[in-house]
Amino acid sequence: MGELMESNRVIDKEQLRLAFQQGAISVINKKKSLNDMNVFPVADGDTGSNLASLMQGIIEETGQQFQSIKEVFDAVAEAALVSARGNSGIIFAQYLNGFAKQIEKEALFSSLNFVESAKAAVKDAYAAIENPMEGTMITVIRAWAESLDAKEADLKITLSRGLDNARYALKETPKQLKILQKNNVVDAGAKGFVLFLEGFTEMICRQGETESIIDSALIQEQLSVDVSQSHHQFDSVPLNRYCTEVLIEGEDLVQEEIKALLQDLGDSMVVATGSKKARIHIHSNQPAEVMRRLRKMGRILQQKADDMLLQFEVNTNQKYPIALVTDSIADLPAEFVLKEQIHVLPMNLIINDVNYLDKLTIQPTEFYEMNRVENGTASSSQPSLKAIENLFSYLETRYQEIIVVTVASALSGTYSSIKEGAKKFQKKGTKIAIIDSKQNSAAEGLLVMEAAEWIAKGESFDTIVARVVDARATTKILVSVNQLDAMIQSGRLPGIVGKIAQKVHLKPIVSLNEEGGGSVEGVTFSTKSNEKRLLKEVKKMQRHHSIKRYAIIHANDEKRAKRFANQVKAELGFEPHYLMEISTVVAMSAGEECIAIALSMEDREMEEI
Template sequence: MALKNPIGIRYLSGPRLRRAVVAGAYRVIGSSDILDRINVFPVADSDTGKNMSATMWTVLQGLRGCRALSVGEVAGIVAEAALRGARGNSGVIMAQFFQGLAEGLAGERRVEIRGLARALGQAAARARQALACPQEGTILSAISAFAVRAEELAERLGDFVPVLREGLSAAREAVRRSRDILPALREAGVVDAGALGFLRFLEGIVHYISTGEVEEVRRTGPSPQSPQVKVRFNPASISFRYCTECTVKGKELPIQRIKAALSELGDSVVVAGSPSFLHLHVHTNTPARVLELARGFGKTAAEKVDDMWAEHAEAYGGPKQGHIALLVDTSCDLPDHLLTRYRIQIVPLRVRLGDAEYRDRVELTPRAFYERIRGVETSGTSQPPPSDFLEAFEKLGRAFQHVVALVLAADLSGTWNAARIAAEELKGEGIDVEVVDTGTLSAGLGLCTWAAARGAEAGLDPRQVVQLAREAAARVRFWVGLPDLSPLGRSGRVPWVAGWLSGRLRVGFVVSVGQGRIQPVAPAWGVRGLLSRIVSLAVEPLGEMRRPAAIIPHASATGVAEALAGKITECCHTGRLELHIVDASPALGVHAGLGAFGVALLDMGWAEGRIAELKGRG
């Protein structure tokens, strides 16, 4: 029989905790629609309700059939289920809250209110620690307000009911204030969806401890007084396209190092769990790199990649917000942190390994490509279909006034033509797209993209950014050392006979890449010979550069790339060299062969001066 009046509760047992969590979970699930509707921060993609509900369903499944009597054991079951099944930013933070609660209640058979309050304080701290960049006005503020108020009252009140009720009031006030803290919420006229989800969880618990009732799942929806959500279609606000998640199992997982590594690849980084089991969440433009990084730390599972562009486009529509969007194909070898910093979007080339095909950098990283290529008889790359460029141009065109696409050499691939066809199709739709044939690829394309990104950041107009990119591409010096020419011979980039002879005689070649051509420069025997020849070619250009930038791509040749980096550094006497080593795009590696390496150079001092000149003319 349900109790209609508040009941005094002096201790919390395992069964009571289980029923309380079930009550809270049902309240969150029943609020899914309103949480989706007000989802604005950090990305307006209308999925907070779905994600928090999915997290709570896994908790309910974990508790199904649970007969544990100790509060510590039940808390552990809840945390484990939440970490395995968490979805989205707020779902993973909730999982970390449960993890902290489980740690605080570990070994306890039952607990009084003071013990629970201490565990709540630990849970709030752990939730905050999970984020690379904690943000007030979010679910974190609601969790902290609840925990702080509970700790304040627990010392003088021995009853769970008034303490949790007052904690609920504090959390409700934190949710209300979220609108004043975050500009995005204030503009939309809503509170934070994740914070409201946590509040709904608490409401379910307090309703249960006050009445003894666990509400059935139902859609609560917004109240008639709820303001109209004012959200504009603005893909420009989504700097990182893919919401990427997975779990990692291992021993002594370095949580802070993982968090820092993910921060190099995107934002909204959440790392929840313990040193033996983690749930990772990040918004990124290179999901394959995120998953590869995770696999380097332990055994991964529950890998998930959601396209937030598509989710945002499905929910909203509106005017253009940004000025210039830069886009490249994935033959571009630019370090991940620079792609991240300049918000450069990508269109993936297709990569073939045997009968399987992957989207480069989205489904397979270059490093994984080189690991797998040894086990297949055939491999290759192909251009993206025009539809891939069309989709990217349309989505960027809704948010940006201009789109500049920098693509690999038209004489080396059909990628430029695919991009051109897509751009032509959009001419009558008011989407301004300029497709630039850079005449290069790999690190050469990376350097001219870097220069263009700096120009766009400095405020150049689209015509000037395109001009800067073309001039930079013409000035890039790019040499690649090939163990032999047979891969180029098979692909038709050099005469077949030259490739065959090179393979038979084991003669390597240094080739130059640029102006739409791959040209043999000089033969060399062995890796040392190739390395020495490339360094000798780089000495003179380096001496003429005020602020040289160098990118060293390699096809599974890390040691040689590091040796080349050392030699290039020795040759540079300005003290202003910026050098990066990257895994070469499969677009280069397939034709250059395993073990290939190279260096591309561009004077960023020239780029800075040219940007200033162009701005002066504007």
């Protein structure tokens, strides 16, 4: 693929490089229309964005000069694997990796070499898919490769004929998949492959034109994520909730071994492998278990877990015109989050240089085990700007207004990151309010719960924002710390102070001040005394303020949490609104075996406690 010599047999590496770039641009330019026609395997409207991610990786990686055809193919294959997203992206990446595998380092690359490699790589593309479905990208890939004529010396003629066959195969996809016929569309992934072929073939046919035609500014503009409003609906509730993707690195990554390892965890599995990397896509109810098993195969480089069930609920039965967003530090029952269609940005947990998604790709008990092995070296970070912008892109097409309630800005950069991520959407006229809760954990969760209830009652956007801001002053959290290691490690009890506190077995009760910063409410010398002191604080609040609801949370100590909940119930006369595991990000600083109570009080000025 590239400039042909007079014999029309040898392909030039520069023309090949530019052909890959032109093919990538052709896909990126049609990203929105690909999103709109995306109905298979699920109508989540992201095939165009997923393929655009892969194509951006190819463009970035091919923005340099190469010494050989082999180098070009290897660079493209590696970039595709790292940047692939979604079923179609990973199938495409595997095809490119299969293609690259066929290329010999020193051989002159002729039309015959190209055709033979294109045909051989089809087997790799099929092998990536757990259950190949005809009428999709894989069908068009096969039809294109099989139509290439190895006897034709002129690659321009071969590719032009091949493109015609690919277009015909694309046109036939609705006859092979009923869901395509029902929605009167061709397969989005297959269309993406044809778009790539159109750009690729066009550049190959420009014999002698090797000047760069890449407009970086245009590419960046086209790549801004915009998941378009889809007019297509899910036919049924997804059997597996999370669209889970992982990129791993390791030696001897065998495709069949990875598929066998994960086959009982979900469906729609696609596994693409390169020389030392593998990209895995699976729909699963257990994304954390997917990660746990894959850690045995190699080092995890990337991961994501999109909530398809929430997408289904919003697409088929959107409840409210106002979107409610929070971060995963807000401890709320999972069933409430789904029922009220609350969108949660997961915090990042970094353990042994691997970035996990809080409450999605790592479970609390597993975190505690891993953290003990790593001697408390885990850390956390706020959601990435890209993740924030992706969410806003999705929400602005489905909601009239957006309210975001974040963890206290004094504790995390999440509030600032979300404010930054919202700017370009606000400039376009999207109404977004970002509220610093000045709380964390279940206290933040109670504020989000109140906001959800006000949205459900039909309160106006401005009224809800004002009420949430006011409610911050009547919400409080008290944490009974049982182990000081985490507080010392996180710097909450610095240096010599922490060592002395450990030596005398101090058990502090910590809270947040009016600005959301950490504060110590009291200390005791035993767990039992600590709980008594905690209950005393609750009684004092009840005397001065009317507690309307409370939640109990814990870090791997449910037994202690339930015991304390019974004591609070006896005092207040009603049960906790919920009892659950604390956010692992909070547990990183409060420590394992801590328990906490979050309280929401009547809306009046609090007295000094």
